Amino acid sequence: MNKILFSLILLLSLQLTAQEDLDLSYYLPQDVSYNDEIPKPQDILGYIPGEWHANHDQVVNYMNTLAEASPRIRLENRGRTFENRPLILLIITSEExxxxxxxxxxxxxxxxxxxxxxxxxxNMPVVVNQGFSIHGNEASGTNAALLAAYYLAAAEGEEIEDLLENTVILFDPAFNPDGLQRFSYWANTNKSANINPDPQDREYSEVWPGGRTNHYWFDMNRDWLPVQLPESRVRIETFHQWYPNILTDHHEMGPNASFFFQPGIPSRTHPLTPALNQELTKEIGTYHAAALDNIGSLYYTEENFDDFYYGKGSTFPDIQGSIGILFEQGSSRGHAQETDNGILTFPFTIKNQFTAAFSTLEAAQKMRVQLLDYQRNFYRNARREAKKGAYAFGNSKDASSAYHLAEILKRHQVEVREVKEQFNVKEKTFKPGSSFIVPKDQKHHRLLEAMFEKRTQFTDSLFYDISAWSLPLAFNLDFTAGAPIKNAGQTIDSLTGPVITLPEKSRYAYLMEWHPYEAPKALNRILNQGIRAKVAMQPFRNAERTFDYGTIMIPAQNQDMDAEEIHKFLVDVAEDAHIGITAIETGLTAGVNLGSNQFRALEPQKVALLVGDGITPYDAGEVWHLFDQRYDMKITKLDLSRFSRADLSRYTDIILPNAWGNAVGEEEMKKLKEWVQNGGTLIGFKNAAQWFEKNDFMDLEFIENDVQAKNVTFEQRRDFRGAQGIGGAIFEAKQDRSHPVNFGYKDDKLALFRDTTIFVKADSTSYKNPLMYTEEPLLSGYISEENLEILPGTVPFKHNSMGRGNVILFTDNTNFRAFWYGTNKLLMNAIFFGDEM
Incomplete structure (x- = not known):
């Protein structure tokens, strides 16, 4: 019989078998014996994996039970998610x-x-870090983990004993507890007794935002490098505690796909990744192929996915002397679904994931010495190529942003040092207390290069994820790769917050500069306390220092609190936000005086965020997280399904994130327009631009890329179109610092993250273009030549007055993945100073 035909018949028979009379023999090898004292999954769950979707509570319960029953397993609880779920790790190896x-x-x-x-x-064990379902609705991974953990605990015989003697397995059964819980609820509550594989059934279409993301709707498989989320932080801590030789990341993809394992597309591997890494990945792949051949499962490799962005779980290890491996299983997205390959059942997807988990362990054991030697040579070669000198980064006006970048480096075990004394490099000033020095000659200098690089030349024009992530640009910091190491002070073992000066008691007024990252947090507390505050529209100087645009002035008199209460409260605000507040005893200042009309009164802001069907969850979640976690500001999530009944008069600002389709309908549009005309500020992001133009909120002129396909074959058409997208790159804009949207920035240039091809023509009136892309805007990442010709002179920001209100547009994401600290203040300026624009 034709081998391919046989495989297809076997595949279909396995899938049909998986729907009825399911037992552990469907998954587990039957040529070994099992310890009867080890509880089976169904003993604790009440069902065999695959019959239902296990929720995270059940997974934790079973893993705790296994750890208590088996001397092969040690369980660690490393922390908690935003929803207070435990982040557990099983360390599995021989009892000895x-x-x-x-x-x-x-x-x-x-x-x-x-x-x-x-x-x-x-005589050294190999270390394998196995992780499952970082996307919560890609649940076959975690459900396979239940079976894999049982097998590792209960299987008996020479084969399993050899494996455990020669391998330490760092076993993370659920990378994303919150998303997994959300998805299991959906799949189980929509399951029928008679399983219906019709893809149009409600079971296979989750409600917004779905279970893919964590609590704040972040894609956690993009956070391995920036490490902004609690789940990521424990993963990175585990990685640096052990430095595993292999790290696996079990995912799912569309139902009509089969099974993918790395390597991905060779031309899209990051240049800093050693060639031997990909060779070893390919050799490991032969074990996956053999195992999947054995059960008749279709698969493919070296297509689609890539190893470029080091913030993904399967790529992050590649810059650390490890081998990262991505698995992608075609998803049933429920219990069974019709696909191009026949009925795809949940048990079958679990079986494939289980099979790949053990082909990884087989490869690790048989390639053990080879993998250990590769890791040793990776770091030995890294030491040989380490350069002298140091990096330096800082911001003389914003010590907090530099501190937060130093936090990331410390999480990655990077050596960070104090600045001993002030120094200058190419007109950039680095001061003690607001800057850091990072020696190049250190263990993780390759990782550092990956974090800090600005790359504009590529061998491929397509990327599975972003093409640029330079962290100093993301944090809007002064940066040099040529810092004198002689200026490095003590190595920092434990970071503390920026040193601040607490305010003395004043009888006249207090001043708070707007430069520090946490200034919006402080202002929000002040205004919500009922304390009057004003913003300076022009710089001024007292006897000691100059205060910039955006400085906040708090009068000591004519407040509801007395002078003693105000002072005590502001000291608490300064300590909480790590921000300096200065007492001043006279309003007679150089430039505008404190009683000038150039100080504009501010009001407490009440902000709402549009969410629900049609809104991009990632973009909405980034805003929610920014308000809730960074600035301690309340933000109301207004679901579009209930928008018609919402009382908009409660809000000063409403944020419209990136959306698709007709997320905001005509009735909602009319209601928003009336609210704006009555004094509200509507802030839109990215493709809100087209919606603003279409519905007469703004008069925008777009510049289109009309490049035509010439000498492009049918086979090349997708690559041609893909190359005209901007998947995520960094560009330079010039700033008019006198405009309120730019308050708090000390320089006249700013790095912006852009992942859209929305090009907006500048206004003919110059002062209406406070942010404009420079003539040579590309700082890092990929952009096609055609788009790069269009971008200079276009604008990423627009403001329009409408009645008594404001409409504000950002074509770029100012809050990207929680690590783009440098542009968070643009949104905060729109919130607090929108009426001054």
Missing amino acids: NQENLEEIRRQHVALTEPGSEDLDLE
């Missing part, structure tokens, strides 16, 4: 290894240090 686990860990980490040539690789 468990007794010497810390010594094994220390010896393994020694592979990455000087002197590693003396280590005996022949």
Whole structure:
């Protein structure tokens, strides 16, 4: 019989079998015996995995039960999610290894240090970090983890004993507890007794925002490098505790797909990744192929996905001497679904994930010495190529942003030092207290290069994710790769917040500069306390210092609180926000005086965020997270399904994130327009631009890329179209610092993250263009030549007055993935100073 035809018949028979009379023999090898004292999944869950979607509580319960029953398993609780779910890790190895686990860990980490040539690789276990379902609605991974953990705990015989003796498995059964819980509820509550594989059934279409993301709707598989989320922080801590040789990341893709394993598209591998890394990935892939061949599952490799952005779980290890591996299983998105390959059942997807998990362990064991040697040589070669000198970054007006970047580096075990004394490099000033020095000659200098690089040349024009992420640009920091190491002070073991000066008591007024990152947090507290505050529309100077545009002035008199209460409250605000507040005893200042009309009164802001069907969850979640976690500001999430009944008069500002389709209908549009005309401020992002233009909120002129396909074959058409997109790159804009949208920025240039091709023509009136892309805007990342010709001179910001209100547009994402600190203040300026625009 034709081999391909046989595989298809076998595939269909396996899927049909998975729908009826399901038992563990469908998943588990039957040529081994199992310890009867180890509880089976169904003993704790009440069902065999695949019959229902396990929720996170059930997963944790079963893993705790296994750890109590098996001496092969040690369970760690490393922290909590935003929804207070435990972030557990199972360390699985032989009982003898468990007794010497810390010594094994220390010896393994020694592979990455000087002197590693003396280590005996022949007698050293390999370390494998296996992680499942970082996207919560890609649930076959976590459900396979239930079976994999059982097998590792209960299987008996020489084969499993050899595996566990030679392998330490760092087993994370649920990378995304909050999303998994959300999705399991959906899949289970919509399951019928008679499973219906019709793709149009409600079971296969989650309600917004779906279970893919975490609590704040972040795609956590983009956070391995910036490490902004609690789930990511424990993963990175585990990684640096052990430095695993292999890290696997189990995902799902569309129902009509089969099964993918890496390597991905070779031309889209990051240049800093060693070629040997991809060769080893390919060799490991032969084990996956053999295992999937054995059960008749279709698969493919070296297509679609890539290893470029180091913020993904399967790529992050590649810059650390490890091998990252992505698995993608065609998804049933419920319990069974009709597909191009026949009926795809949930149990079948679990079986494939289980199979790949164990082909990984087989490869790790058989390639053990090879993988250990690769890791040792990675760090040995890195030490040889390490350069002298240092990086430096800082912001003399915003110590807090520099501190938050230093936080990321410390999470990655990067050596960070104090600045001993002020120095200048190419007109950039680095001061003690607001700057840091990072030596280049250190263990993780390759990771540092990946974090700090600005790259504009590429071998491929397509990327699975963003093409640029330079962290100093993201944080809007002064940066140099040529800092004198002689100016480096003590190595920082534990970061503390920026040093601030607490205000003395004043009988006249207090001044708070708007430069520090946490200034909006402080202002929000002040205004909500009922304290009157004003913003300076022009710079001024007292006897000691100059205060810039956007400085906040708090009068000491004519307040509802007395002078003593105000002082005590402002001291608390300064300590909480790590921001300096200055007492001043006279209103007679150089430039505008404190009683001038150039100080404009501010009001407490009440902000709403449009969410629901049609709104991009990532963009909405970034705004929610920014308000809730960074600035301690309340924000009301207005679901579009209930918008017609909402009382908009409660809000000063409404934010419209990026959306698709007709997310905001005609009735909602009319209601928003009336609200704006009555004094509200509507702030839109990205493709809100077209909606504003279409519905007469703004008069915008777009510039289109009309490039025509010439000498492009049918096969090349997708690559041609894809190359004209901007998947995520960094561009330079010039700023009019006197405009309220730019208050708090010390320079006249700003790096913006852009992932759209929305090009808006500048206004003929110059002062209406406070942000404009420069003539040579590309700082880092990929953009087609055609788009790069269009971008200079276009504008990423627009403001329009409408009645008594305001309409504000940002064509770019100012809050990208929670690590784009440098432009968060643009949104805050729109919130607090919109009426002054």
